[in-house]
Amino acid sequence: LSKIACAENMALKKVFIANPSVPRVAYNIFENFVEVITSSGYDRESIIKGLSGANVDALFWAGGVKLDKEILDTAGPQVKVVGTMSAGYNHIDTALLKAKGIVLGNTPRVLDDAVADVALLLAMSASRRYTEGRRHIEEGTWINFFNTQWMLGQDISGSTVGIVGLGNIGQAIAKRLKGFGVAKILYTGHREKPEGKELGAQFVNQDTLNRESDFIFLAAPLTNETNQMCNADFFSKMKKTGIIVNISRGQLIDQAALIKALKDGEIFAAGLDVMDPEPLNRDSELLKLSNVVLTPHIGSATNNTRNAMAELTAKNILRGLGGEEMFTPVKL
Numbered sequence: 001l002s003k004i005a006c007a008e009n010m011a012l013k014k015v016f017i018a019n020p021s022v023p024r025v026a027y028n029i030f031e032n033f034v035e036v037i038t039s040s041g042y043d044r045e046s047i048i049k050g051l052s053g054a055n056v057d058a059l060f061w062a063g064g065v066k067l068d069k070e071i072l073d074t075a076g077p078q079v080k081v082v083g084t085m086s087a088g089y090n091h092i093d094t095a096l097l098k099a100k101g102i103v104l105g106n107t108p109r110v111l112d113d114a115v116a117d118v119a120l121l122l123a124m125s126a127s128r129r130y131t132e133g134r135r136h137i138e139e140g141t142w143i144n145f146f147n148t149q150w151m152l153g154q155d156i157s158g159s160t161v162g163i164v165g166l167g168n169i170g171q172a173i174a175k176r177l178k179g180f181g182v183a184k185i186l187y188t189g190h191r192e193k194p195e196g197k198e199l200g201a202q203f204v205n206q207d208t209l210n211r212e213s214d215f216i217f218l219a220a221p222l223t224n225e226t227n228q229m230c231n232a233d234f235f236s237k238m239k240k241t242g243i244i245v246n247i248s249r250g251q252l253i254d255q256a257a258l259i260k261a262l263k264d265g266e267i268f269a270a271g272l273d274v275m276d277p278e279p280l281n282r283d284s285e286l287l288k289l290s291n292v293v294l295t296p297h298i299g300s301a302t303n304n305t306r307n308a309m310a311e312l313t314a315k316n317i318l319r320g321l322g323g324e325e326m327f328t329p330v331k332l
């Protein structure tokens, strides 16, 4: 990321930052190049209010608010650039952006390590019954004699792991798993990848992955194809000792089917950083089950990663405004 668009050939254009918590680094990058207007809140209403009549040229998007026709109509036809501070862009109406000739950039790669760390955190805590163990401590049911069969979990070392989607994050997960001494790495996706070979991972079909994996990691983006892909049939093909980890989007999983599979002992446990909806309802069954570990969509939530995401988004936007190709454009 060595080169950014020059100020000389750019009149002071306006960027709307649709989230008041965006790290300072983005503002530092924009300084002297563009005028910045920041939304007063994270919610849709504040964003729409901020955009009305603001006549901005670019949108810095961050958060789960859908970027749709209403937003773009409010922003006006002069908007030609959007940067989303996320790897995923399922919350953005990409077809509409394309139709309007708007360019889009996202933030892949800079968050791979942080998200992969959370994937491993969830895999380990789900396999070693973290939620259940903590409840035993809290509820005074930690038995005071040495029962050799109490709280037994599943080993990662020597296991077969299946990665759904061997993209950047999937690969970062695979690299970590190799350090844990897994026996075999399988993956599914659209096609076999050279990176798979480098990692010693084997390309298989979904049924084989489900049947053979001790751990399944969901690392594919949310698309029409992946939406609800983990349904009752999917879980029925997993091992009874199998563990599923989701760091992608909650909608990849049919949550009711997952809850049933967990309750019926059809699978061993789940570790989820993403759910449906988000925030998860406080009365969700997922919170009651002791074989589920949950984190509140914090995959990319480290200081360094969020700063890197903000920096890349700002640089993408400047490039877009300067008419240059973004560092990490989304192909629309």
Ligand code: DGY
Pocket: 085, 086, 087, 088, 089, 111, 248, 299, 300
């Ligand atoms: C991403 O970047 O897509 C993360 O899930 C944060 O939304």
